Every structure is written in C-alpha cells, then in structure tokens.
Amino acid sequence: MSRKSKVFTGLPEKKLALAxxxxxxxxxxxxSNLGPFQAFNYAGLNIYHLKFMPFVxxxxxxxxxxxxxxxxxxTTFFISGLLWYLPAKEMNIRPNMTxxxxxxxxxLLGLVMAAVAILANTSNVMYTFYAPLKGHWGFYLxxxxxxxxxxxxxxxxxxxxxxxxxxxxxKVTPIxxxxxxxxxxxxxxxxxxxxxxxxxxxxPWSFGLLDxxxxxxxxxLFWWTGHPIVYFWLLPAYVSWYGLMPKQVKxxxxxxxxxxxxxxxxxxxxxxxxxxxxxxxxxxxxxxxxLHSMMTMFVGVPSLITAFTIxxxxxxxxxxxxxxxxxxxxxxxxxNDPSVAGQLMAMLLFIPAGAGGIVLGSFNLNIxxxxxAWIPGHFHITxxxxxxxxxxxxxFWLLPHLTNRKLFSKRLALGTVWSWFIGMIFFSTGMHWxxxxxxxxxxxxxxxxxxxxxxxxxxxxxxxxTGIGGGILWLSIALFFTVILGTIFLGKKDVDVxxxxxxxxxxxxxxxxxxxxxxxWAWFAVAALLVAVVYAPxxxxxxxxxxxxxxxxxx
Amino acid sequence: xxxxxxxIIERWERRWxxxxxAMSLVFVIxxxxxxxxxxxxxxxxxxxxxxxxxxxxxxxxxxxxxxxxANKYRVAMVAQTFSFNPSEVRLPVDSEIEFYVTSKDVLHGxxxxxxxxxxxxxxxxxxxxxxxxxxxxxxxxxxxxxCGIGHQNMLxxxxxxxxxxxxQEQANPVAEEASLGQSVFETNCASCHQASxxxxxxxxxxxxxxxxxxxxxxxxxxxLVNTALFGLSGSIKVDGGSxxxxxxxxxxxxxEEISAVLNYAISGWGDDGVADITEADVAAARTNSYSSxxxxxxxxxxxxx
Numbered sequence: 094m095s096r097k098s099k100v101f102t103g104l105p106e107k108k109l110a111l112a113x114x115x116x117x118x119x120x121x122x123x124x125s126n127l128g129p130f131q132a133f134n135y136a137g138l139n140i141y142h143l144k145f146m147p148f149v150x151x152x153x154x155x156x157x158x159x160x161x162x163x164x165x166x167x168t169t170f171f172i173s174g175l176l177w178y179l180p181a182k183e184m185n186i187r188p189n190m191t192x193x194x195x196x197x198x199x200x201l202l203g204l205v206m207a208a209v210a211i212l213a214n215t216s217n218v219m220y221t222f223y224a225p226l227k228g229h230w231g232f233y234l235x236x237x238x239x240x241x242x243x244x245x246x247x248x249x250x251x252x253x254x255x256x257x258x259x260x261x262x263x264k265v266t267p268i269x270x271x272x273x274x275x276x277x278x279x280x281x282x283x284x285x286x287x288x289x290x291x292x293x294x295x296x297p298w299s300f301g302l303l304d305x306x307x308x309x310x311x312x313x314l315f316w317w318t319g320h321p322i323v324y325f326w327l328l329p330a331y332v333s334w335y336g337l338m339p340k341q342v343k344x345x346x347x348x349x350x351x352x353x354x355x356x357x358x359x360x361x362x363x364x365x366x367x368x369x370x371x372x373x374x375x376x377x378x379x380x381x382x383x384l385h386s387m388m389t390m391f392v393g394v395p396s397l398i399t400a401f402t403i404x405x406x407x408x409x410x411x412x413x414x415x416x417x418x419x420x421x422x423x424x425x426x427x428x429n430d431p432s433v434a435g436q437l438m439a440m441l442l443f444i445p446a447g448a449g450g451i452v453l454g455s456f457n458l459n460i461x462x463x464x465x466a467w468i469p470g471h472f473h474i475t476x477x478x479x480x481x482x483x484x485x486x487x488x489f490w491l492l493p494h495l496t497n498r499k500l501f502s503k504r505l506a507l508g509t510v511w512s513w514f515i516g517m518i519f520f521s522t523g524m525h526w527x528x529x530x531x532x533x534x535x536x537x538x539x540x541x542x543x544x545x546x547x548x549x550x551x552x553x554x555x556x557x558x559t560g561i562g563g564g565i566l567w568l569s570i571a572l573f574f575t576v577i578l579g580t581i582f583l584g585k586k587d588v589d590v591x592x593x594x595x596x597x598x599x600x601x602x603x604x605x606x607x608x609x610x611x612x613x614w615a616w617f618a619v620a621a622l623l624v625a626v627v628y629a630p631x632x633x634x635x636x637x638x639x640x641x642x643x644x645x646x647x648x
Numbered sequence: 649x650x651x652x653x654x655x656i657i658e659r660w661e662r663r664w665x666x667x668x669x670a671m672s673l674v675f676v677i678x679x680x681x682x683x684x685x686x687x688x689x690x691x692x693x694x695x696x697x698x699x700x701x702x703x704x705x706x707x708x709x710x711x712x713x714x715x716x717x718a719n720k721y722r723v724a725m726v727a728q729t730f731s732f733n734p735s736e737v738r739l740p741v742d743s744e745i746e747f748y749v750t751s752k753d754v755l756h757g758x759x760x761x762x763x764x765x766x767x768x769x770x771x772x773x774x775x776x777x778x779x780x781x782x783x784x785x786x787x788x789x790x791x792x793x794x795c796g797i798g799h800q801n802m803l804x805x806x807x808x809x810x811x812x813x814x815x816q817e818q819a820n821p822v823a824e825e826a827s828l829g830q831s832v833f834e835t836n837c838a839s840c841h842q843a844s845x846x847x848x849x850x851x852x853x854x855x856x857x858x859x860x861x862x863x864x865x866x867x868x869x870x871x872l873v874n875t876a877l878f879g880l881s882g883s884i885k886v887d888g889g890s891x892x893x894x895x896x897x898x899x900x901x902x903x904e905e906i907s908a909v910l911n912y913a914i915s916g917w918g919d920d921g922v923a924d925i926t927e928a929d930v931a932a933a934r935t936n937s938y939s940s941x942x943x944x945x946x947x948x949x950x951x952x953x
Binding site for chain 2: 141150151153217219223225226307308309312345347348351371373374375376378379383386387390391393394397398401402405409451455456457458460461463464465531533534535536537538540541542548599600638640641642645646647648
C-alpha cells in the first residue's frame with residue numbers, strides 16, 4: 094500500500110479537505126499573480142499593452158479574473174474545506190463522504206465554467222457583475238454552481254451537528270462547531286439574494302429568455318449577499334483566532350459565552366446592512382439607507398468584542414510563556430512560528446481595516462468615498478489582509494496536518510507572512526490615500542486620453558506606495574507557493590505532523606447563556622425575519638415599478 | 649487562568665461591551681445629525697421609467713444648463729459609454745445648481761472633484777442632487793462606476809465662472825464656430841478617439857489619416873457608415889498597431905449628425921479623404937441592422953485587418 098493511501102485510509106476527510114484547499118490555492122495562484130499588474134496601473138505604469146500575459150486582453154479582463162478568482166473562488170473553496178473538516182474533527186463524526194465529494198465536484202465545475210468564460214473575454218463584468226453589463230451564461234451558471242455547492246457543504250455541517258446533538262443530549266455544541274454552524278446558517282440567509290439574482294434574472298437573460306433585467310433590482314439583490322459575504326470570509330478567520338490560535342500560543346479561550354454571543358450577533362446583523370453599499374443609488378429611499386447605516390454601526394460591536402476576547406486569550410498565553418508588564422507578553426508570543434506570526438499580523442491589519450469600514454458604513458462619509466480607490470484599499474486589508482493572511486498562516490500547520498509532511502521551510506514561511514503584511518500596508522495606504530483624492534476604483538488610469546496628472550493631480554506619492562506594495566506582494570506570492578509546493582513534493586514524511594490545535598475551553602457551560610444561544614433555529618428565524626423587515630418594503634417598491642434594460646458588452 | 653482572574657476578565661469584558669455599544673450609538677447620532685443639517689448631496693430619485701421615456705422628457709431631450717429661477721440652475725446630463733452629454737457645462741459661482749443625470753446604457757458614476765457630490769447613474773432612473781460652487785474654477789466630473797473598456801476616459805468638465813463673467817458670456821454668446829460634425833465628434837467620439845483623432849494605444853484606433861484612407865477604398869464609405877451606426881467589436885489592426893476596444897452603436901444619432909461627423913473625421917484634420925457622405929447614405933444603411941460583429945466581418949471583407 095502506498096504511503097499516501099495509508100494517510101487517508103483511516104481519515105478520508107483529510108483527502109477531501111486537501112482537495113478543497115489545494116483547489117483554493119490554484120485559484121489564488123492565478124488570481125493573485127494578476128494583482129501586481131493592477132497595482133502597477135495605480136502607480137501609473139501601463140503594462141497591459143506589452144502583452145506579457147497572452148491570455149489577458151485588457152486591464153478590465155485581468156481585474157475581473159483577479160476579483161472573481163481571489164474574492165469569490167479562493168475564499169469559498171478554502172472555507173468549504175476548512176469549516177467542513179474542523180467540525181467533523183471536533184465532534185468526531187464522519188461526514189457523508191459521497192455527498193461531500195459531490196459538493197466538491199459541483200464547485201469545481203462552477204469554477205471551471207466561470208474561469209473559462211472570463212478567459213475567453215466574454216464576461217469582463219467584475220465580480221459585482223452589475224447588469225446591464227452582460228456576461229456569458231457560463232459565467233453566471235458557474236458562479237451559481239459555486240454558491241449551490243457551498244450550500245451543500247452548509248447542509249452537511251448542520252446535519253453532522255444535529256447527529257451530534259442527538260448523541261449528546263443536554264450538551265451544548267462544541268465551540269468550533271458552534272462557530273462554524275452559525276457561519277453556515279448566516280450564509281444560507283445571505284446567499285438568497287445572489288441566488289435569486291442569478292437564477293431568476295441573469296441566467297435566463299444570458300440564455301436569451303429575458304429581453305432585459307432591472308439594474309437597480311439586480312444590484313440590490315447582489316448586495317443582499319455582497320455585504321454578508323465579507324463576514325462569510327472574515328468569520329473563518331475568527332474561528333481560527335478564537336478556536337485554534339490561543340492553543341498555538343499556550344493560552345486558553347478567555348470567554349466561552351462571549352465567543353458564542355459574537356457569532357449569534359453576526360448571524361443576526363451581517364445581512365440586513367446591504368444598502369450601505371448603495372448609499373449613492375437613486376432607487377433606494379434615504380430612510381432605509383439610514384436604517385442600514387445604523388445596523389452597520391452595530392455590526393461593529395461583535396468585532397470590538399472580538400478584539401477584547403482574543404486580546405485576553407493571547408495575553409494569557411504570553412504570560413504563561415513568561416511575559417511580564419503591561420505589554421511585555423506581546424514580545425513573548427511565539428513570533429518565530431509562521432502560523433502564529435501571520436495571524437498576529439492579520440489581526441493588526443484588521444484594526445485600521447475595521448476603522449475604515451466604520452467610515453464606509455457611515456451614510457454621510459460614504460458619499461465622499463463611494464467607488465473611489467479607498468474601497469479596494471479597504472478590502473485589501475480586510476479580505477486581502479486579515480482574512481487571506483490568516484488562511485495563509487493556518488496553511489502552515491494545516492497542510493502538514495493533512496499531508497503528513499513537514500513544512501518545507503519555516504524561514505520562507507516567515508518571509509511570506511512578513512512580506513504579505515508589509516506589502517499590504519504599502520498597497521493599502523496608497524489606495525486609501527488615492528481614494529481621498531477621488532481617484533476612482535477599477536479604472537485603467539495608466540492609459541488615459543487626458544493627462545493623468547491633469548485630472549488626478551497631487552497623487553504621485555500614494556501612487557508610488559501602491560506600486561511598491563504590489564511589488565512586495567508579488568515576492569510574497571512567490572515565497573508562499575514555494576512553501577506550498579515544497580511541502581507537498583519535498584516535505585519530510587511523518588515528521589512533526591501537527592494535530593488540529595483545538596482551544597482549551599475551560600469556561601464552557603452546558604447551561605445558562607450558552608444553552609440559550611445553542612437554540613440555533615430560533616436565532617436563524619430571528620435573523621431571517623430581520624432581513625425580511627429591512628428588505629421587503631424597498632424590494633416591493635422596486636418590483637412594482639420594474640424597468641427592463643437590455644444587455645451591453647462594451648469591452 | 650484561575651477563577652479570580654476569570655472574574656476580573658469578565659468584569660472588564662462587560663465594561664468593554666458597554667463602551668463598544670456606546671461608541672456605535674455615538675456614531676449613529678453623529679451621522680443622523682450631520683444629515684439633518686446638510687443633506688444636499690444625498691441622491692434623490694426623480695424618475696423611474698423606461699430609458700426611452702426618460703430621454704424624451706423636457707429635461708433630457710435637450711440636455712444642458714437652464715436657469716430655472718433667480719440664481720438657480722438646472723443641469724441635465726446623459727451618461728453613455730464613455731462620455732457625458734454635454735461633456736462640458738459653464739456655471740456661475742455661488743448659485744444653487746440642481747443636477748439631473750441619467751444613463752442611456754449601463755451603470756455610470758457622477759462624482760465632481762473637490763466637492764461632495766457623488767451619484768450612481770442607473771439606466772431607467774434619474775439621479776438628482778444639488779450643490780453650490782463656492783469657488784470659480786474647472787471641476788472634473790469623474791465616472792467612477794466601471795462601464796466598459798474606455799471607462800477611465802469618461803470625464804466631464806464643469807467650468808465655474810465669477811458671476812459677472814458668466815452674465816457677460818450669457819449676454820454675448822460666442823458665435824458657434826464649430827461645425828455640426830465637429831461638435832458631434834467632440835461630444836460623442838473624443839472621449840475615446842481624442843479630439844485630435846489620435847486614438848489610444850491598444851484600445852481605440854487613430855482616426856486621423858486612417859478614415860481618409862478608408863474613404864478612398866471601394867466600399868469604404870459604406871463600411872464607415874455601418875461602423876458609425878452599428879458599432880464594431882473584435883480585435884483590429886491599424887498602421888501596425890492592434891486595438892481591442894469596443895465601438896458602441898450610434899443609431900440614436902440622426903442621419904444628419906452621422907453624415908456630418910463622418911465627413912468631419914475624414915477631412916476635418918486636414919486629411920485628403922473623400923468626405924462626401926450624405927444623409928441619404930446613412931438613411932439607406934439604417935435598414936441593415938447589423939451587429940457589431942457583423943461590422944467586423946464587413947471590415948475583413950474590405951481587406952482591412
């Protein structure tokens with residue numbers, strides 16, 4: 094029997110988790126390698142006409158590929174693998190492997206369809222695909238399959254939890270599983286918007302069954318999903334910060350009940366905030382925008398609680414490792430462990446990222462910044478920084494765990510996380526700054542008919558920062574994939590194989606608050622009701638004045 | 649962590665939770681207070697209807713500036729790939745300006761530099777907000793919503809004049825020197841092909857010299873009329889450079905406008921071309937109803953790359 098099959102014989106979950114995660118990295122490889130070209134565009138360097146990349150015809154095609162592969166595909170694959178594997182492992186329940194493999198292949202089919210459509214230059218519609226820009230049906234169908242597959246994973250995780258509850262009457266769901274289940278329930282409510290948009294409108298339209306669609310309605314449905322999708326990306330990082338990382342630093346979870354409360358709050362408040370992406374849309378009434386802005390301010394609260402609880406959990410570790418004084422414990426944390434160092438830096442990036450997010454969620458301030466370079470500046474330190482850096486850092490224990498191979502090079506892994514951290518600081522500082530100068534996002538500004546400096550005067554310095562950031566990030570990508578490929582092909586077998594670092598949750602209780610929060614279906618119902626209340630009146634109004642607009646392909 | 653430490657952490661936790669909630673509440677109050685006192689830049693919906701219906705209204709059938717009452721002006725603009733119509737407006741300082749903007753095709757943005765005006769422009773809807781310019785000068789209008797291959801070139805301009813200068817301009821309008829062809833070109837074509845006709849590397853081909861040469865080819869004239877009417881998509885080559893932008897269809901322009909703009913582009917930059925396209929030529933071609941890919945085929949049939 095080959096060694097490989099020996100690893101997976103007892104644990105077929107490992108093989109599927111590995112498939113999800115390696116496919117995620119394949120998407121990230123293609124998507125992230127396009128990134129520096131976009132950063133150089135924002136530094137005023139036009140590289141596209143040099144035809145370095147034979148399969149990319151324009152800046153906008155490259156940008157669509159970058160956004161779809163990184164933000165939609167990489168995240169969904171990684172999260173589906175991770176938050177399916179961890180609950181199964183924590184509850185010690187075998188998933189339905191056939192069903193789970195089917196969900197993987199459905200997602201893979203979706204990825205291939207969407208990627209082919211974009212590569213063929215048929216769907217340069219960005220990852221927001223605002224109608225009446227009209228992509229190929231393969232693009233919409235592909236994305237729909239990715240979402241449907243993720244919902245199959247959600248179903249399987251919730252099913253496993255129900256089985257566990259039946260086997261453990263009176264017990265509260267284990268903490269990592271609880272966090273995962275809340276995320277999947279949130280995603281189930283959140284994804285309704287994009288599913289309706291794509292299945293009811295965009296797919297029939299792209300097949301020619303509808304003459305046109307209503308751009309204000311499809312855009313609103315997109316943001317029904319488009320905001321909570323950022324929590325779909327962020328919460329798996331929180332799962333690691335709460336549920337795994339304290340163990341990695343010899344700490345413990347400071348509060349079981351507050352951790353659960355945070356995830357209940359995210360289930361409730363992640364979705365009914367989508368209009369804060371539409372503050373400048375004429376078709377959404379100002380009163381409803383204000384309500385969504387208010388809800389957005391309150392969805393900041395669970396993240397602020399997270400800052401406290403994670404801080405305390407890490408401090409317990411730092412002190413156990415001999416740290417003294419008010420801040421001395423920070424120095425004692427295992428910064429030489431790339432998995433820990435990367436996640437600490439991810440947390441640091443999330444501090445300015447959260448502050449910038451509160452600015453964007455403010456109805457009045459947002460109007461100044463909507464669609465400026467501030468936006469990509471913001472989401473490169475949130476999803477591109479806090480989330481992706483956490484996923485990268487987790488990979489440094491997860492990949493050895495899944496493959497039974499030692500991490501290829503700890504030094505290169507440390508180099509990866511530091512260069513990602515520093516690169517994102519440069520890139521994002523430049524982009525936020527350019528946003529304040531009203532340079533628009535998603536614009537091929539290095540190839541303008543007007544003199545760039547005539548229109549966007551005074552932006553030389555932030556543009557230089559963006560360009561430098563792009564260069565550093567490119568180095569980081571090279572280091573990361575060297576570590577990944579090195580581990581898979583050259584890593585020493587059966588040496589230092591880490592286990593999943595599940596946190597010590599000493600303060601867990603099967604009664605009181607924790608038991609109340611374990612009534613997941615009640616919370617699910619409240620969350621669904623909340624979404625209905627904040628969306629139904631506006632959507633009703635828009636549907637009753639439906640406007641049909643024909644598609645356009647101006648690229 | 650022992651029981652005592654745990655209870656200390658829990659106590660601080662509760663304080664922190666209170667602080668975080670209070671902070672969010674303060675933010676909400678600040679946002680509401682700000683908007684209560686100053687909400688001119690909050691976009692309003694003025695109409696939601698079929699774009700053809702919107703474009704036929706009084707406001708948009710002849711977009712531009714009109715004085716609606718003393719010291720109050722209405723600016724109507726139509727956004728289209730990849731320009732604003734009109735692309736430049738002149739306004740007096742210290743006057744209330746009401747912006748009415750709609751889109752003919754896809755989503756666009758309307759953000760005025762150095763101001764807090766920023767609206768999403770959606771086909772089927774009319775966006776409205778108002779602003780009072782405090783300083784004379786030139787203000788760029790930026791399309792900040794991705795609208796296609798020439799998005800970065802979609803810019804408009806607002807020239808704000810001292811009141812006396814504005815009044816003088818209104819009293820003695822500068823004689824309209826530009827021909828019809830030139831004004832149609834500058835409104836609709838210059839954002840991609842540039843006012844000089846030089847085009848943009850890799851995306852939009854040069855017209856200067858190129859159209860004059862095409863006009864001399866057998867069937868060249870028909871091809872040019874079809875291109876202007878129905879657009880062109882697919883990669884092309886001009887003078888050794890390749891271009892992969894997209895030319896939109898311009899069927900909404902009149903026969904007179906299309907013939908004038910083509911004749912301008914054939915001979916307007918001092919080129920030696922056959923600028924004899926007539927309104928009748930355009931009217932005859934209108935019945936073709938080609939797609940932009942069909943026009944690419946016509947181009948190849950002429951022996952052009």
